[in-house]
Amino acid sequence: MAKDLHVVLVPYAAFGHLLPFFHLSVALAKAGIRVSFISTPINIQRLPKLPSELSAFINLVAFPLPVVDGSSLPEGAEATLDVSSEKEKDLMAAYDLLCHPFKQFIANESPNWIGVDIFPHWAIDIADDFHVPVFLFSAFSAATMAFAGPPEFLTEHGLKKVRPSPESLTSPPEWITFPSSVAVRRGPEAIGCYFFYNMVLGKRLPKILKNCKAVALRSFKEIEGDYLEVLTKIFQKPVFPLGLFLPDQLAAEQRDYGEEWVKTFNWLDQQKPKSVVFVTFGSTCKLSKDQVDEIAYGLELSNLPFLWSLIKPEKASELTEDFDILPPSFKKNTAGRGLVCMGWSPQLEILANPAIGGTLFHAGWGSVIENLRYGHRLIVLPLVFDQIYNARLLVDKGMAVQVEQNEDGSFSRDGIAECLRQAMVSEEGNRIGLKVAEAVAAVVDQEHYVGEFVQYLKNDVATQN
Incomplete structure (x- = not known):
């Protein structure tokens, strides 16, 4: 039964990630699925108010942000909006230490699914230890994910092979076979993106993509259908677009x-x-x-x-x-x-x-x-x-x-x-x-998008049982 399902969600500490995961929590709860949303105390306080009728289904779990030796994070800094770009590295190091309370939480709760962001690669080993399936929920567009490419091309070796320099990012990759201008300009733009692939995504995303069972993202076939087809081909696993994915009550909610x-x-x-x-x-x-x-x-x-x-x-x-x-x-x-x-x-x-x-x-x-x-x-x-x-x-x-x-x-x-x-x-x-x-x-009828994904989560659990 859907009400017996328990999904744990692990977003990164940036509001461009936290809010989509919050919206996913609401969508899953509306389908009767119990959700545990993992973050830190200040970030959870900043989230929109939960719809009262869904509060019994969503558990906002606050793990204190660990202190990293030698870190210079300002007091109370728990998200990217709290720090300069130079100090985001310290924030990510502290975020990675959430793996310890997270492991204990999974041991205690034994959820049916873990939904991870593109950054917490440490969740993969924990999920494996406790035999919990993982899905990746990306806050990025299908076009961005498609440009990044197959997981093997994001590793250090793969990156050097297919993208040997920043200039290699200035045209669409070979696996995008339709007309597209989705690429970067030369100069600092190319250098910045190349650094992000090499130093950030390359050390995290390939492990998640290789070990997750499915990929979900806020997208819709009506606009990104061609890129969604690319993702299914290069990831070789189910890819679920979830539509515009903004609950009506959040926009309509009146607050002071x-x-x-x-x-x-x-x-x-x-x-x-x-x-x-x-x-x-x-x-x-x-x-x-x-x-x-x-x-x-x-x-x-x-x-x-x-x-x-x-x-x-x-x-x-x-x-x-x-x-x-x-x-x-x-x-x-x-x-x-x-x-x-x-x-x-x-x-x-x-x-x-x-x-x-x-x-x-x-x-x-x-x-x-x-x-x-x-x-x-x-x-x-x-x-x-x-x-x-x-x-x-x-x-x-x-x-x-x-x-x-x-x-x-x-x-x-x-x-x-x-x-x-x-x-x-x-x-x-x-x-x-x-x-x-x-x-x-x-994209008026969005319910079928989330509905297909929910049905997949249910069917997988039923098969395992």
């Missing part, structure tokens, strides 16, 4: 975000439908001061209404006021036309507001899905790793316009303004809007 956000939503409610550009680059990728300036000037030049959720740029911790971070003339020149909100923002609630018509963002896959759900026009400005592949995918599919960037990833205010106007007030923007609307309409 404070007086400033009440004012912000009141301002949005006064704007024309589909007229406002939402600007957000998430909490993990911190913009530089120069990047903030170019985006600000681009918004100013565009003459479009906007709402900008701005995280304080790197190396600007001493700046405390908006006017310290933004160009001096920006506030005066955009008064009445746009708002800048510093720090965290309730993104789903913003995207659900009728005034929002388009989003300028980094093309992180979670944000792509949230925007697709509400049919917004997409203006993409990728900064790191999978965002680069997602941006190319969306442009290939006619669903986004991408800001022009140089080989070093830099961009100009004129490029920002041009793309904003192209997406929001041009014929091409109308075509993008139609493409996005068609894609969303095609």
Whole structure:
């Protein structure tokens, strides 16, 4: 019976991973499956509120983040949003030590399945010790996973054989046999992605892919069908797309975000439908001061209404006021036309507001899905790793316009303004809007996606019994 199933989920300590795993918990619980969600105390406190009718099915398990000798993690830092990019290595080292309480938990609970992220390779040995099957749940798009390739090509030896240099990442690999521009540019972009494959994924993902029984990911055949077929072929195991995968109650949930956000939503409610550009680059990728300036000037030049959720740029911790971070003339020149909100923002609630018509963002896959759900026009400005592949995918599919960037990833205010106007007030923007609307309409019936996956989990357990 489904109610007898117990699935343990192990996400990485980044909110681009934690939130998809939380949504998966909700989807499994709605199917009557008991879920244990493993993370750390502060990260669990930051998660959305559990739907009351599902709370009996979901156990949020908080393991204290272990202390690593010689680590310089700030106090209370438990996720990538809490640390600079230089200190993420220390966070990952602490995260890996969760293997010890995790092993004891599995010994005590004897779950039917373990669902892992792409990073906790240590969960494979623990699962093997206790004869528990594993599935990989990827927070990345099918295009990103397909570009990474078969597990044997991600090992150090395999990487040298098929991708001997950063330049080898600048064109689609041989196993992608259909027209695709999903690849990286030369220069720092290629070097950064090559380092990620070599030093991060290559030491973790191949072991998980080789030993898991199935792969699930937030994707849909209507947009990524060709890449999903590639994954089935190169992984040689079942691959399950789970649809747009955002529970309705999370978007509709009303929460008290404070007086400033009440004012912000009141301002949005006064704007024309589909007229406002939402600007957000998430909490993990911190913009530089120069990047903030170019985006600000681009918004100013565009003459479009906007709402900008701005995280304080790197190396600007001493700046405390908006006017310290933004160009001096920006506030005066955009008064009445746009708002800048510093720090965290309730993104789903913003995207659900009728005034929002388009989003300028980094093309992180979670944000792509949230925007697709509400049919917004997409203006993409990728900064790191999978965002680069997602941006190319969306442009290939006619669903986004991408800001022009140089080989070093830099961009100009004129490029920002041009793309904003192209997406929001041009014929091409109308075509993008139609493409996005068609894609969303095609994925209206999402229950069959999760249903197929749940049935697979049940059938496997029944076979083992």
